[in-house]
Amino acid sequence: MTPDPSEQSTGLRVDGPSLRELVAAVAFEANRTIGGGNVSIELLRRRFTSRGWMDATTHGLFIAVSRFTPGTVVLAYCVSLGFRYQGWPGALLALTLASVPGALIVFGLSVTFTQIEPYAIARALLAIGILVAGGLVVLSAWHLIRPYLHIGSRWRASVVVIITVALVVAGATPVRVLLAAALVSCLIPMRDEKP
Amino acid sequence: MNAALIYLLLLKATMTSFAGMGSLPQIRQDFVQTRAAITDQQLSQAVLAGRATIGPMGAYVVAVGYLAGGWSGAIAGWLAMITPALLAIPLLSIIRRWHHLPRLRAAVDGVVIASAVLLVGSGVTLAIDAIQQLSRLNA
Numbered sequence: 001m002t003p004d005p006s007e008q009s010t011g012l013r014v015d016g017p018s019l020r021e022l023v024a025a026v027a028f029e030a031n032r033t034i035g036g037g038n039v040s041i042e043l044l045r046r047r048f049t050s051r052g053w054m055d056a057t058t059h060g061l062f063i064a065v066s067r068f069t070p071g072t073v074v075l076a077y078c079v080s081l082g083f084r085y086q087g088w089p090g091a092l093l094a095l096t097l098a099s100v101p102g103a104l105i106v107f108g109l110s111v112t113f114t115q116i117e118p119y120a121i122a123r124a125l126l127a128i129g130i131l132v133a134g135g136l137v138v139l140s141a142w143h144l145i146r147p148y149l150h151i152g153s154r155w156r157a158s159v160v161v162i163i164t165v166a167l168v169v170a171g172a173t174p175v176r177v178l179l180a181a182a183l184v185s186c187l188i189p190m191r192d193e194k195p
Numbered sequence: 196m197n198a199a200l201i202y203l204l205l206l207k208a209t210m211t212s213f214a215g216m217g218s219l220p221q222i223r224q225d226f227v228q229t230r231a232a233i234t235d236q237q238l239s240q241a242v243l244a245g246r247a248t249i250g251p252m253g254a255y256v257v258a259v260g261y262l263a264g265g266w267s268g269a270i271a272g273w274l275a276m277i278t279p280a281l282l283a284i285p286l287l288s289i290i291r292r293w294h295h296l297p298r299l300r301a302a303v304d305g306v307v308i309a310s311a312v313l314l315v316g317s318g319v320t321l322a323i324d325a326i327q328q329l330s331r332l333n334a
Binding site for chain 1: 209210218221241242248252257272278279280281282284287290291301302305307315320322325326
């Protein structure tokens with residue numbers, strides 16, 4: 001594939017997938033694992049780079065956008081992907097295809113859980129499942145915080161963790177805790193940051 | 196519970212989190228503690244449903260919506276899950292311009308770290324709830 005002249009100025013390749021190719025890629029890669037969004041993002045990256053639709057710079061930009069966007073990371077990644085290559089139709093289709101299948105399964109599972117709840121054996125199995133879910137939530141927290149435990153970010157992470165725990169103990173709401181964490185992190189001197 | 200209210204409450208939670216499960220503490224506060232629309236046990240079931248499915252982990256908000264308001268609540272939950280993702284479009288151009296600013300990166304880092312701490316609390320609450328359920332079944 002010949003380099004696109006516009007890539008030099010924008011860092012983005014313009015000869016991406018067609019709408020049909022985009023839809024097929026997102027529908028398949030975003031819905032074939034249960035490991036969460038990070039796994040789906042990696043699968044999408046592999047597919048798009050192997051087809052020559054995306055380079056590392058563009059992937060890095062999409063990752064940054066999805067980390068800055070509130071809500072579910074993989075959905076923001078899919079919107080970025082869809083919008084960049086196919087505009088609004090691409091963004092909306094990618095968002096729909098990445099979210100609807102999982103949402104339908106969650107809906108079906110919720111209905112099923114509600115119906116089987118009166119049975120003791122079902123309650124026991126649900127309780128065990130919930131115990132596992134609790135462990136997985138803690139694991140999610142670990143995956144979130146782990147990138148900040150390297151030597152350059154440890155100071156910032158420690159201060160934010162202490163402030164967060166103090167605010168939670170004091171009874172602050174999650175929104176206030178997050179706003180305070182953003183403010184504190186913003187005010188911490190950059191002396192320990194890697195260039 | 197009214198579907199519009201479910202949407203707004205779930206949207207508040209999803210708009211103030213930066214990961215799929217990051218909205219859990221806010222949802223627990225609004226739906227379990229403040230409004231008693233669902234129980235801790237139901238919230239745990241919603242999380243379990245979200246973790247057992249394909250796609251994004253944040254899909255558990257669909258289950259929260261369903262448990263709080265039926266099928267219309269589930270649709271409200273889905274809308275609350277996807278709405279924040281649309282912000283990626285304006286952010287795409289903004290971040291290309293300002294991503295190099297250390298203060299902006301630091302603010303987002305702070306939010307992500309605090310989200311992780313809040314998640315630990317939610318995970319421990321889920322585990323305690325499950326252990327209590329198992330104890331009641333054994334009694």
